[in-house]
Amino acid sequence: xSVRFAILGLLAQRPRHGYELRAAFEALVGGEENWxxxxxxxxxxxxxxxxxxxxxxxxxxxxxGPEKRIYAITPxxxxxxxxxxxxxxxxxxxxxxxxxxxxxSLAVDGANPYKVIQTQRAALYxxxxxxxxxxxRADPQTELAHILLLDKTVMHLEADLRWLDMVExxxxxxxxxxxxxxxxxxxxxxxxx
Amino acid sequence: xSVRFAILGLLAQRPRHGYELRAAFEALVGGEENWxxxxxxxxxxxxxxxxxxxxxxxxxxxxxGPEKRIYAITPxxxxxxxxxxxxxxxxxxxxxxxxxxxxxSLAVDGANPYKVIQTQRAALYxxxxxxxxxxxRADPQTELAHILLLDKTVMHLEADLRWLDMVExxxxxxxxxxxxxxxxxxxxxxxxx
DNA sequence: TGACAAATCTACTAACTCGTATTATAATTT
DNA sequence: AAATTATAATACGAGTTAGTAGATTTGTCA
Numbered sequence: 120x121s122v123r124f125a126i127l128g129l130l131a132q133r134p135r136h137g138y139e140l141r142a143a144f145e146a147l148v149g150g151e152e153n154w155x156x157x158x159x160x161x162x163x164x165x166x167x168x169x170x171x172x173x174x175x176x177x178x179x180x181x182x183x184g185p186e187k188r189i190y191a192i193t194p195x196x197x198x199x200x201x202x203x204x205x206x207x208x209x210x211x212x213x214x215x216x217x218x219x220x221x222x223x224s225l226a227v228d229g230a231n232p233y234k235v236i237q238t239q240r241a242a243l244y245x246x247x248x249x250x251x252x253x254x255x256r257a258d259p260q261t262e263l264a265h266i267l268l269l270d271k272t273v274m275h276l277e278a279d280l281r282w283l284d285m286v287e288x289x290x291x292x293x294x295x296x297x298x299x300x301x302x303x304x305x306x307x308x309x310x311x312x
Numbered sequence: 313x314s315v316r317f318a319i320l321g322l323l324a325q326r327p328r329h330g331y332e333l334r335a336a337f338e339a340l341v342g343g344e345e346n347w348x349x350x351x352x353x354x355x356x357x358x359x360x361x362x363x364x365x366x367x368x369x370x371x372x373x374x375x376x377g378p379e380k381r382i383y384a385i386t387p388x389x390x391x392x393x394x395x396x397x398x399x400x401x402x403x404x405x406x407x408x409x410x411x412x413x414x415x416x417s418l419a420v421d422g423a424n425p426y427k428v429i430q431t432q433r434a435a436l437y438x439x440x441x442x443x444x445x446x447x448x449r450a451d452p453q454t455e456l457a458h459i460l461l462l463d464k465t466v467m468h469l470e471a472d473l474r475w476l477d478m479v480e481x482x483x484x485x486x487x488x489x490x491x492x493x494x495x496x497x498x499x500x501x502x503x504x505x
Numbered sequence: 506t507g508a509c510a511a512a513t514c515t516a517c518t519a520a521c522t523c524g525t526a527t528t529a530t531a532a533t534t535t
Numbered sequence: 536a537a538a539t540t541a542t543a544a545t546a547c548g549a550g551t552t553a554g555t556a557g558a559t560t561t562g563t564c565a
Contacts, residue, residue, distance in 0.1 A: 120523075121409040128416035138541050146492040147415050154407055160524055162543060167522080187541080204423050207435030208410045214347055216314040217401045218461050222340050223321035223393075230397050242400030263486050268411050271475045278467040286460055293456050299342070301335030307560020308512040313549080331516055353550055355517065360548075380516070 122156060123164050127173060127192060127200045134177050134191035137161050149265035152253075165190055173199055221286070226298050236287050240280065247276045315349060316357050320366060320385060320393045327370050327384035330354050342458035345446075358383055366392055414479070419491050429480050433473065440469045 122144070129135060129143050141161050148154040168174040173196035177189045192200075217239055224230040254269040286293075315337070322328060322336050334354050341347040361367040366389035370382045385393075410432055417423040447462040479486075 121407070121412045122524080125412050125416065128420050131420045136541090137543085143493070148408075148412065149492070157525060158542075159526080159544085163524080200420065201423075204413065204417055204428055205431065207431050208413065214314070215341075215461065215464065218464070219314045219318050219341065220397065220401065222457060223318065224397055227321050227324045227393065230394075235397055238398065238400050261489060262492070263482070263489055264415060264492070267475075267479055267482070267486070268408065270478070271408065271411070271471075274471040274475060275468060278464075278471050282460075282464045282467060285463070289456070289460070293460070296454060296456055299339040299455070299458065301332075301339040304514065305560080306514050306558075308510095308562070310561070315549080329516080331514095350551060351517070352519085352552085357549085 122160055123168065124200065124203045126161070126164055126168065127196050127203075130174055130190060130192040131197060131200055134189050136187040136189050137165060138187075140165075140190075149262070149268060153268070168196070171195075222298070225294060232290060232294075233287070236283060236290075240283050243276055243280050243283070247273065247280070250276065315353060316361065317393065317396045319354070319357055319361065320389050320396075323367055323383060323385040324390060324393055327382050329380040329382050330358060331380075333358075333383075342455070342461060346461070361389070364388075415491070418487060425483060425487075426480070429476055429483070433476050436469055436473050436476070440466065440473070443469065 125144050126140055129140055141156055141158055144156055145151055174190045174192055177191040221232060221235055224232040224235045250269055250272050257266045318337050319333055322333055334349055337349055338344055367383045367385055370384040372379055372381055414428055417425040417428045443462055443465050450459045
C-alpha cells in the first residue's frame with residue numbers, strides 16, 4: 120500500500136518516469152537495505168494507478184537513450200493522496216510470525232521451543248548490531264530523517280529482545296497450559312435477549 | 313508466509329479440513345481481532361501446499377453436511393516445518409508506512425506533517441487502550457500465551473508513541489534539511505576508482 | 506402444533522489486488 | 536567485451552472481497 124501512495128506523493132512534486140520514482144523512493148527510505156522496491160512493483164503500480172485515473176502518462180521522451188514514459192499525477196490522484204494524509208496508518212496488523220512459530224513449536228511433537236527462542240534472539244542481536252552500526256555512520260547534518268528511522272528500528276528490536284527474555288522465563292508456565300482450542304460456536308439462530 | 317507454516321504445523325498434530333484449520337489458527341493467535349484469516353486464504357494455501365507435495369488430500373467425508381476434504385501432512389511437509397523452526401523470522405522488513413507518509417507530508421506542497429503526526433498518535437493511543445483492555449480481561453490461568461502476545465503489542469505501541477514524541481520535537485530540524493534526493497547516476501559502466 | 510422465516514454456522518469458490526521473482530531488452534560507457 | 540543503467544513483460548504467491556449453498560437452531564404466526 121505505501122508504495123502506491125509514495126508514487127502519488129513523488130509525482131505530486133513533479134512528473135517523473137519509472138526508474139526515477141524508484142530511485143526517489145529509495146532515497147526517501149534511506150537505501151535499499153531498508154526497503155528494496157523492485158522495478159516490477161513500480162511499473163505494475165503505475166499501470167494500476169493509471170487505470171484508476173490517479174496518474175496519467177504525460178509524454179514519452181527519447182533523448183538518445185531508451186524510451187522514458189513520463190507520468191504525472193491527476194487531480195483525482197491529489198485527492199487520494201490528501202485522504203491518505205488525513206487517515207492513520209492502519210493498525211500495523213499485529214500478525215506476529217514469531218509468536219505463531221513459538222506456539223507451534225510448543226504444539227508440534229519433536230520441535231524445541233527453547234531452540235526457537237535462541238535462534239530468534241541471535242537474529243535480533245545480529246540485526247541490532249547492523250542497525251546500530253548504520254546509525255553511527257549516518258551524518259546528523261544531512262541524514263537526520265534516516266537516523267530517526269533507524270532509532271525506531273532500534274527501539275523495536277530492543278523491545279523484541281526484552282519480550283523474548285520475558286517469554287523464555289515463563290515458558291514452562293505457558294507449556295503447562297493446554298493449547299488454546301477453537302471454541303465451539305452454537306449453531307442456528309441465536310437466542311433473543 | 314506464516315499462514316502457510318501454521319497450516320503445516322496444525323496438520324502435523326493431526327489431519328484436518330479447511331474450516332477446522334481456520335478455527336485452530338484463530339484460537340492460536342487469540343481471536344480474529346489479532347489476525348483475521350479469510351477462508352479463501354486457507355483453501356488456496358492448501359492447494360499450493362498440495363501441489364508442492366507438502367500435504368495430501370486424505371479423504372472426503374460426507375456425514376450429512378456438505379463435503380469435508382481432510383488434509384494430512386506428508387514427510388516432505390514435516391521436513392519443511394522443521395527447517396522453518398530452525399531459521400529465524402526474516403528481519404521483519406522494516407517497511408515503515410508511517411515514516412514514508414511523514415516524509416512525503418514534508419515534501420508535498422499543502423500537506424501538514426504536524427497533523428499527520430497528531431492523527432497517528434491518536435490512533436496509537438486508541439489501539440493501546442483497546443489492547444490494554446483486552447489484556448486486563450484475559451485470564452492468566454488459561455490464556456497466558458495470549459497475554460504475552462498482548463504484552464508484546466503494548467511494548468511496541470509504547471515504543472511507537474515515544475518515537476512520535478521524539479520526531480515531533482525534532483521536526484523543525486528535519487524540515488530544515490533538504491529532502492534526500494536520489495543521486496543521479498551516470499549511465500553506462502561507472503568509472504574505475 | 507406445524508409451517509415457515511430469520512439468523513447463524515459450516516464448507517468452500519471465484520475473482521480480484523498488491524507485491525515479489527524472474528527474465529529479457531536496449532542503451533551507454535569503460 | 537564487460538559492466539551497468541533504464542525499462543518492461545510474464546508469472547506467481549499472499550491476502551482480500553464477496554460471494555454460494557446447505558445445515559441447524561430459534562422465533563413467530565396462523
